[in-house]
Ligand code: NIG
């Protein structure tokens with residue numbers, strides 16, 4: 465039986481015996497669940513010296529991790545498609561044969577809110593145990609007002625029950641539901657005129673996303689959804705250029721998108737538009753790996769243009785059944801050739817920015833909620849080096865000692 469989050473011990477007090485990402489000794493003071501001071505151990509303010517002590521024993525400390533792109537709430541699983549792809553079928557062929565996203569839609573519609581909560585909770589716990597302190601959770605397996613609402617309500621409940629920052633993203637335009645076959649425009653009208661306004665009014669939508677792809681929605685349909693979001697003042701992001709270059713990233717940048725995600729087929733024009741708009745590039749090596757993709761995202765050009773790069777699990781039952789953000793950091797280095805500091809920024813600072821959380825998450829700064837991780841590691845590079853283990857000593861989440 466795990467301790468309920470709200471009964472976890474407070475992290476208030478002076479944390480000493482820490483080393484920062486730069487390898488230098490550091491200390492942190494937490495009061496009322498917030499970081500109130502951080503600096504060198506020999507500069508601890510006199511008033512903090514008598515506070516309760518938390519001894520780190522030389523542990524590496526990082527900001528709490530941020531998983532900025534997940535589809536965590538869904539019914540069922542799709543191991544059968546894994547087998548189909550191993551036998552040679554492509555993701556697009558599986559989708560066209562009635563599998564893919566739509567098969568998770570069937571299972572999600574059949575599942576009760578409580579059973580979705582239970583299955584997503586178990587998955588969330590794996591991510592939290594590895595140091596995740598903020599997570600984005602998308603809808604997109606309901607594809608009707610009732611079932612998208614159910615998914616987003618579960619996402620909100622997960623945040624409350626587990627004491628983790630959850631940003632919800634409405635992805636009603638993820639796939640065409642079977643009952644709208646051949647009527648894509650009617651479905652997009654429903655998304656824009658009924659679903660989004662209703663879910664927004666219920667406080668369930670922090671951002672809006674679209675799957676802009678030849679097996680999903682066109683550029684014009686994507687823009688219609690963006691216009692509806694903009695009219696309601698909701699930020700947008702995009703599943704862009706995953707399987708082909710649709711020009712989605714440039715469109716998203718024109719709408720000031722928080723992020724464009726996947727982007728294996730991103731063009732230089734898309735990169736330039738993202739750089740100008742300050743849009744984050746979210747790299748998803750789990751999907752690249754699972755689909756045995758060979759088209760690498762244009763990392764060197766993104767770097768040259770100064771586009772901030774984030775790294776995420778893209779946890780979903782089809783293309784990325786991954787529950788380790790550190791493994792994604794490792795894969796971003798090994799498969800995409802990110803440097804270790806880029807990968808670490810990708811799962812902290814830049815991931816926070818991809819969610820609009822740059823003022824509260826992703827860096828260790830006084831005044832922010834206390835979200836940080838102590839690691840059983842000597843060297844920051846080990847964060848991206850090991851895989852298949854969980855080198856966490858302790859996680860402080862929302863001012864509580866949540867793990868370890
Ligand atoms: O991010 N690309 C679209 N959406 C998901 C896959 C969803 C699924 O296959 O269920 C993704 O890869």
Ligand code: FE
Pocket residue numbers: 533535703778780
């Ligand atoms: Fe995704």
